[in-house]
Amino acid sequence: xxxxxxxxxxxxxxxxxxxxxxxxxxxxxxxxxxxxxxxxxxxxxxxxxxxxxxxxxxxxxxxxxxxxxxxxxxxxxxxxxxxxxxxxxxxxxxxxxxxxxxxxxxxxxxxxxxxxxxxxxxxxxxxxxxxxxxxxxxxxxxxxxxxxxxxxxxxxxxxxxxxxxxxxxxxxxxxxxxxxxxxxxxxxxxxxxxxxxxxxxxxxxxxxxxxxxxxxxxxxxxxxxxxxxxxxxxxxxxxxxxxxxxxxxxxxx
Amino acid sequence: xxxxxxxxxxxxxxxxxxxxxxxxxxxxxxxxxxxxxxxxxxxxxxxxxxxxxxxxxxxxxxxxxxxxxxxxxxxxxxxxxxxxxxxxxxxxxxxxxxxxxxxxxxxxxxxxxxxxxxxxxxxxxxxxxxxxxxxxxxxxxxxxxxxxxxxxxxxxxxxxxxxxxxxxxxxxxxxxxxxxxxxxxxxxxxxxxxxxxxxxxxxxxxxxxxxxxxxxxxxxxxxxxxxxxxxxxxxxxxxxxxxxxxxxxxxxxxxxxxxxxxxxxxxxxxxxxxxxxxxxxxxxxxxxxxxxxxxxxxxxxxxxxxxxxxxxxxxxxxxx
Amino acid sequence: xxxxxxxxxxxxxxxxxxxxxxxxxxxxxxxxxxxxxxxxxxxxxxxxxxxxxxxxxxxxxxxxxxxxxxxxxxxxxxxxxxxxxxxxxxxxxxxxxxxxxxxxxxxxxxxxxxxxxxxxxxxxxxxxxxxxxxxxxxxxxxxxxxxxxxxxxxxxxxxxxxxxxxxxxxxxxxxxxxxxxxxxxxxxxxxxxxxxxxxxxxxxxxxxxxxxxxxxxxxxxxxxxxxxxxxxxxxxxxxxxxxxxxxxxxxxxxxxxxxxxxxxxxxxxxxxxxxxxxxxxxxxxxxxxxxxxxxxxxxxxxxxxxxxxxxxxxxxxxxxxxxxxxxxxx
Numbered sequence: 082x083x084x085x086x087x088x089x090x091x092x093x094x095x096x097x098x099x100x101x102x103x104x105x106x107x108x109x110x111x112x113x114x115x116x117x118x119x120x121x122x123x124x125x126x127x128x129x130x131x132x133x134x135x136x137x138x139x140x141x142x143x144x145x146x147x148x149x150x151x152x153x154x155x156x157x158x159x160x161x162x163x164x165x166x167x168x169x170x171x172x173x174x175x176x177x178x179x180x181x182x183x184x185x186x187x188x189x190x191x192x193x194x195x196x197x198x199x200x201x202x203x204x205x206x207x208x209x210x211x212x213x214x215x216x217x218x219x220x221x222x223x224x225x226x227x228x229x230x231x232x233x234x235x236x237x238x239x240x241x242x243x244x245x246x247x248x249x250x251x252x253x254x255x256x257x258x259x260x261x262x263x264x265x266x267x268x269x270x271x272x273x274x275x276x277x278x279x280x281x282x283x284x285x286x287x288x289x290x291x292x293x294x295x296x297x298x299x300x301x302x303x304x305x306x307x308x309x310x311x312x313x314x315x316x317x318x319x320x321x322x323x324x325x326x327x328x329x330x331x332x333x334x
Numbered sequence: 335x336x337x338x339x340x341x342x343x344x345x346x347x348x349x350x351x352x353x354x355x356x357x358x359x360x361x362x363x364x365x366x367x368x369x370x371x372x373x374x375x376x377x378x379x380x381x382x383x384x385x386x387x388x389x390x391x392x393x394x395x396x397x398x399x400x401x402x403x404x405x406x407x408x409x410x411x412x413x414x415x416x417x418x419x420x421x422x423x424x425x426x427x428x429x430x431x432x433x434x435x436x437x438x439x440x441x442x443x444x445x446x447x448x449x450x451x452x453x454x455x456x457x458x459x460x461x462x463x464x465x466x467x468x469x470x471x472x473x474x475x476x477x478x479x480x481x482x483x484x485x486x487x488x489x490x491x492x493x494x495x496x497x498x499x500x501x502x503x504x505x506x507x508x509x510x511x512x513x514x515x516x517x518x519x520x521x522x523x524x525x526x527x528x529x530x531x532x533x534x535x536x537x538x539x540x541x542x543x544x545x546x547x548x549x550x551x552x553x554x555x556x557x558x559x560x561x562x563x564x565x566x567x568x569x570x571x572x573x574x575x576x577x578x579x580x581x582x583x584x585x586x587x588x589x590x591x592x593x594x595x596x597x598x599x600x601x602x603x604x605x606x607x608x609x610x611x612x613x614x615x616x617x618x619x620x621x622x623x624x625x626x627x628x629x630x631x632x633x634x635x636x637x638x639x640x641x642x643x644x645x646x647x648x649x650x651x652x653x654x
Numbered sequence: 655x656x657x658x659x660x661x662x663x664x665x666x667x668x669x670x671x672x673x674x675x676x677x678x679x680x681x682x683x684x685x686x687x688x689x690x691x692x693x694x695x696x697x698x699x700x701x702x703x704x705x706x707x708x709x710x711x712x713x714x715x716x717x718x719x720x721x722x723x724x725x726x727x728x729x730x731x732x733x734x735x736x737x738x739x740x741x742x743x744x745x746x747x748x749x750x751x752x753x754x755x756x757x758x759x760x761x762x763x764x765x766x767x768x769x770x771x772x773x774x775x776x777x778x779x780x781x782x783x784x785x786x787x788x789x790x791x792x793x794x795x796x797x798x799x800x801x802x803x804x805x806x807x808x809x810x811x812x813x814x815x816x817x818x819x820x821x822x823x824x825x826x827x828x829x830x831x832x833x834x835x836x837x838x839x840x841x842x843x844x845x846x847x848x849x850x851x852x853x854x855x856x857x858x859x860x861x862x863x864x865x866x867x868x869x870x871x872x873x874x875x876x877x878x879x880x881x882x883x884x885x886x887x888x889x890x891x892x893x894x895x896x897x898x899x900x901x902x903x904x905x906x907x908x909x910x911x912x913x914x915x916x917x918x919x920x921x922x923x924x925x926x927x928x929x930x931x932x933x934x935x936x937x938x939x940x941x942x943x944x945x946x947x948x949x950x951x952x953x954x955x956x957x958x959x960x961x962x963x964x965x966x967x968x969x970x971x972x973x974x975x976x977x978x979x980x981x982x983x984x
Contacts, residue, residue: 132856134852134855134856153855153860154852154855154856155855155856155858155859155860155861158855158856158857158858159858163856163857163858164856166852166853170849170850170852170853171849171850171853172845172846172848172849172850172853172854173849174845174848174849174913175842175845175846175849179842179845182839182842183842183843183846183854183857183859184857186839186842186843186846186857186858186859187857187858189839190839191838191839191840192840193835193840193867193868193871196834196835196838196839196840196841197831197832197834197835198831198834199834199838203838203839206839207838207839210839246857247856247857250857250858
């Protein structure tokens with residue numbers, strides 16, 4: 082199967098530290114793939130470089146075969162690649178609904194001129210955005226909190242809201258940065274459910290996660306990074322038994 | 335005319351600013367250029383001093399103190415008051431003024447910078463701007479709006495220098511700037527308190543773990559920055575007069591110097607100040623004096639647009 | 655509480671506000687106050703634009719007086735030197751300043767926080783210096799005289815009352831446009847940028863485009879205000895468009911409430927009228943502005959209007975709690 086995302090020799094150095102070191106990675110379409118690794122393995126850096134929030138030191142990123150290495154973050158998003166953040170980045174002063182509505186930015190067109198004059202098509206578009214955003218909130222189960230200020234939601238709900246916001250952009254590929262961090266057991270279970278349902282929407286999911294149970298339960302493929310390099314890759318069962326992985330994790334202890 | 339009117343050279347910007355009026359008839363072109371360079375380095379030293387004030391606070395808090403220029407103005411005006419009201423000789427009035435401005439710096443930190451909880455950069459910008467216009471307004475009430483002179487520290491007999499002249503006060507300005515730079519280097523590099531200040535800026539939490547109280551360090555930085563600013567105001571006063579509104583331009587030029595050199599960079603600011611001073615002085619002398627201040631801001635903008643880390647500064651590591 | 659419900663339904667608020675503007679002159683006994691109202695209206699137009707930039711998008715500008723001044727000077731020069739009609743002056747200044755703001759905005763709005771503040775401040779001062787130095791055009795520090803009084807399509811606006819209604823019409827138009835912008839995809843993108851630039855960009859918001867766009871829009875508001883000012887006063891000098899005026903504008907935004915259009919008008923009205931009503935205030939004006947800025951930022955960082963609102967909410971909550979605590983015993 083064609084990889085939806087591919088990195089070739091991707092590197093990112095911070096001073097002398099090689100957060101990513103000549104990384105080759107392939108994500109196949111329609112999969113749920115997890116990226117794990119000990120602390121400092123370069124997982125979050127990988128997401129940051131792919132979405133070009135920070136530029137890589139070297140190497141290329143290909144999305145559906147197209148080089149996106151030097152494209153701006155919003156252009157990459159427009160091509161169908163979006164993400165969430167390990168440290169939540171909600172628009173905390175806006176309402177829950179408005180957050181999701183921003184998620185629909187790419188799928189609407191109203192500009193300065195047309196919005197200021199409130200042209201009829203903008204009016205219709207606005208209604209469509211609102212209705213569909215409500216549906217996304219229903220999809221993730223936040224429909225009872227529509228008009229709350231996002232920053233006032235409990236932490237678990239904030240994580241889910243960030244997910245809903247990303248979904249509203251209808252990406253082809255969604256990168257989740259530690260979706261279960263800070264969640265309790267029940268919330269984590271809900272998250273597992275949610276992630277499986279996202280896959281059913283034909284969205285490829287890549288996630289970085291520390292919670293091994295979640296990773297093993299939800300992923301079809303697991304990639305293990307250590308010190309910016311890929312040390313193992315395979316289905317969850319194989320990874321569980323892989324010696325290099327055990328060594329990397331035990332070495333960390 | 336024996337005495338060139340370099341003394342009349344006012345740094346204050348405004349409709350009445352004339353070009354530096356030297357006795358051009360007796361000078362060759364090279365001598366004129368030399369004269370501009372001397373003026374440039376003198377004024378540049380002042381910019382460097384003010385820029386250092388910015389750096390001290392920035393290094394310990396990442397705040398740009400928009401009231402920095404007011405420290406300069408207060409230094410000058412408090413010295414005037416010390417001389418006129420208390421009939422103190424210049425050195426004592428100066429010391430008193432420096433102490434006074436340090437206290438004002440401390441007050442600024444305690445009364446305005448510290449109280450807001452978890453402030454955003456915009457909040458802090460507006461607070462320091464508020465402080466700056468508050469101080470300026472109060473000064474205009476206390477001292478009025480007229481400019482005050484301070485006599486030159488050691489006479490006004492110009493020192494000949496390769497066909498150009500150096501005002502004794504210029505020597506004072508450059509000397510004080512040099513002394514301040516060297517002492518600050520000593521302070522931050524060698525003394526325990528200085529190192530602690532740097533540490534609390536770089537790693538506030540770690541600093542706290544080893545017993546450094548960050549808020550005390552911030553307080554200290556405001557006091558120190560006040561003192562440096564006041565010193566700048568005092569040494570430049572004999573050349574420029576002191577007035578309640580001189581702080582705006584002084585502060586901006588000092589910031590400009592810091593940006594050119596690379597904000598937070600200890601030596602960069604000296605470099606930046608001198609470059610700015612020279613370019614301004616040459617621009618005023620050779621092109622047009624009316625646009626002198628515009629030159630500084632055009633440089634400022636070019637730096638911000640193309641090299642915000644300054645000439646000597648290193649690129650910051652990207653953070654997300 | 656009324657302000658609360660008005661903010662939820664801005665269009666109802668807009669209608670009420672229009673009626674208020676219409677009736678206001680009849681409550682004013684002294685003609686001089688019409689003057690003040692006109693200036694309030696003009697300032698409100700600038701402050702609404704500045705609030706879109708600062709309050710909604712989170713990008714500070716300490717040089718907005720420059721755009722106001724450019725609006726006034728361009729139309730003023732065209733009128734005084736070449737006898738252009740005011741409407742021509744408006745169009746030319748909108749186009750010229752629009753292009754200028756766009757070109758300047760691209761590099762400037764890449765900057766953040768203190769750097770952005772200093773850059774806009776620097777821009778303001780550079781423009782101010784040009785007002786002073788290009789005296790063959792601007793009349794230099796002593797000012798530009800001979801600007802024609804306002805007249806649009808053959809209708810003169812020579813009385814204060816007619817001018818008041820002209821300014822009101824422009825204010826309402828600006829306000830309506832701004833309400834629409836705020837409550838749209840664009841408005842959400844702007845607030846998203848304020849909330850988190852990184853998050854906004856991974857959702858596809860072109861940060862630079864929206865920042866520059868709102869910068870240009872707010873500059874155009876200021877130009878319109880400058881145009882209204884120049885043809886009202888018919889004499890302009892650089893001192894009206896200096897650094898202090900930029901600061902006053904920011905103060906108005908901050909006082910009113912960052913990110914509330916009604917707050918912006920409230921801030922403009924309050925700070926424009928205060929010195930007028932308190933003559934004693936004059937000498938203290940600068941200090942008081944400074945003090946207000948500091949106090950509001952410390953105690954009500956969300957602005958006076960929202961601060962008061964929060965206070966009222968808190969008191970109501972407190973009251974409810976008291977009731978609850980008492981009810982079991984009663």
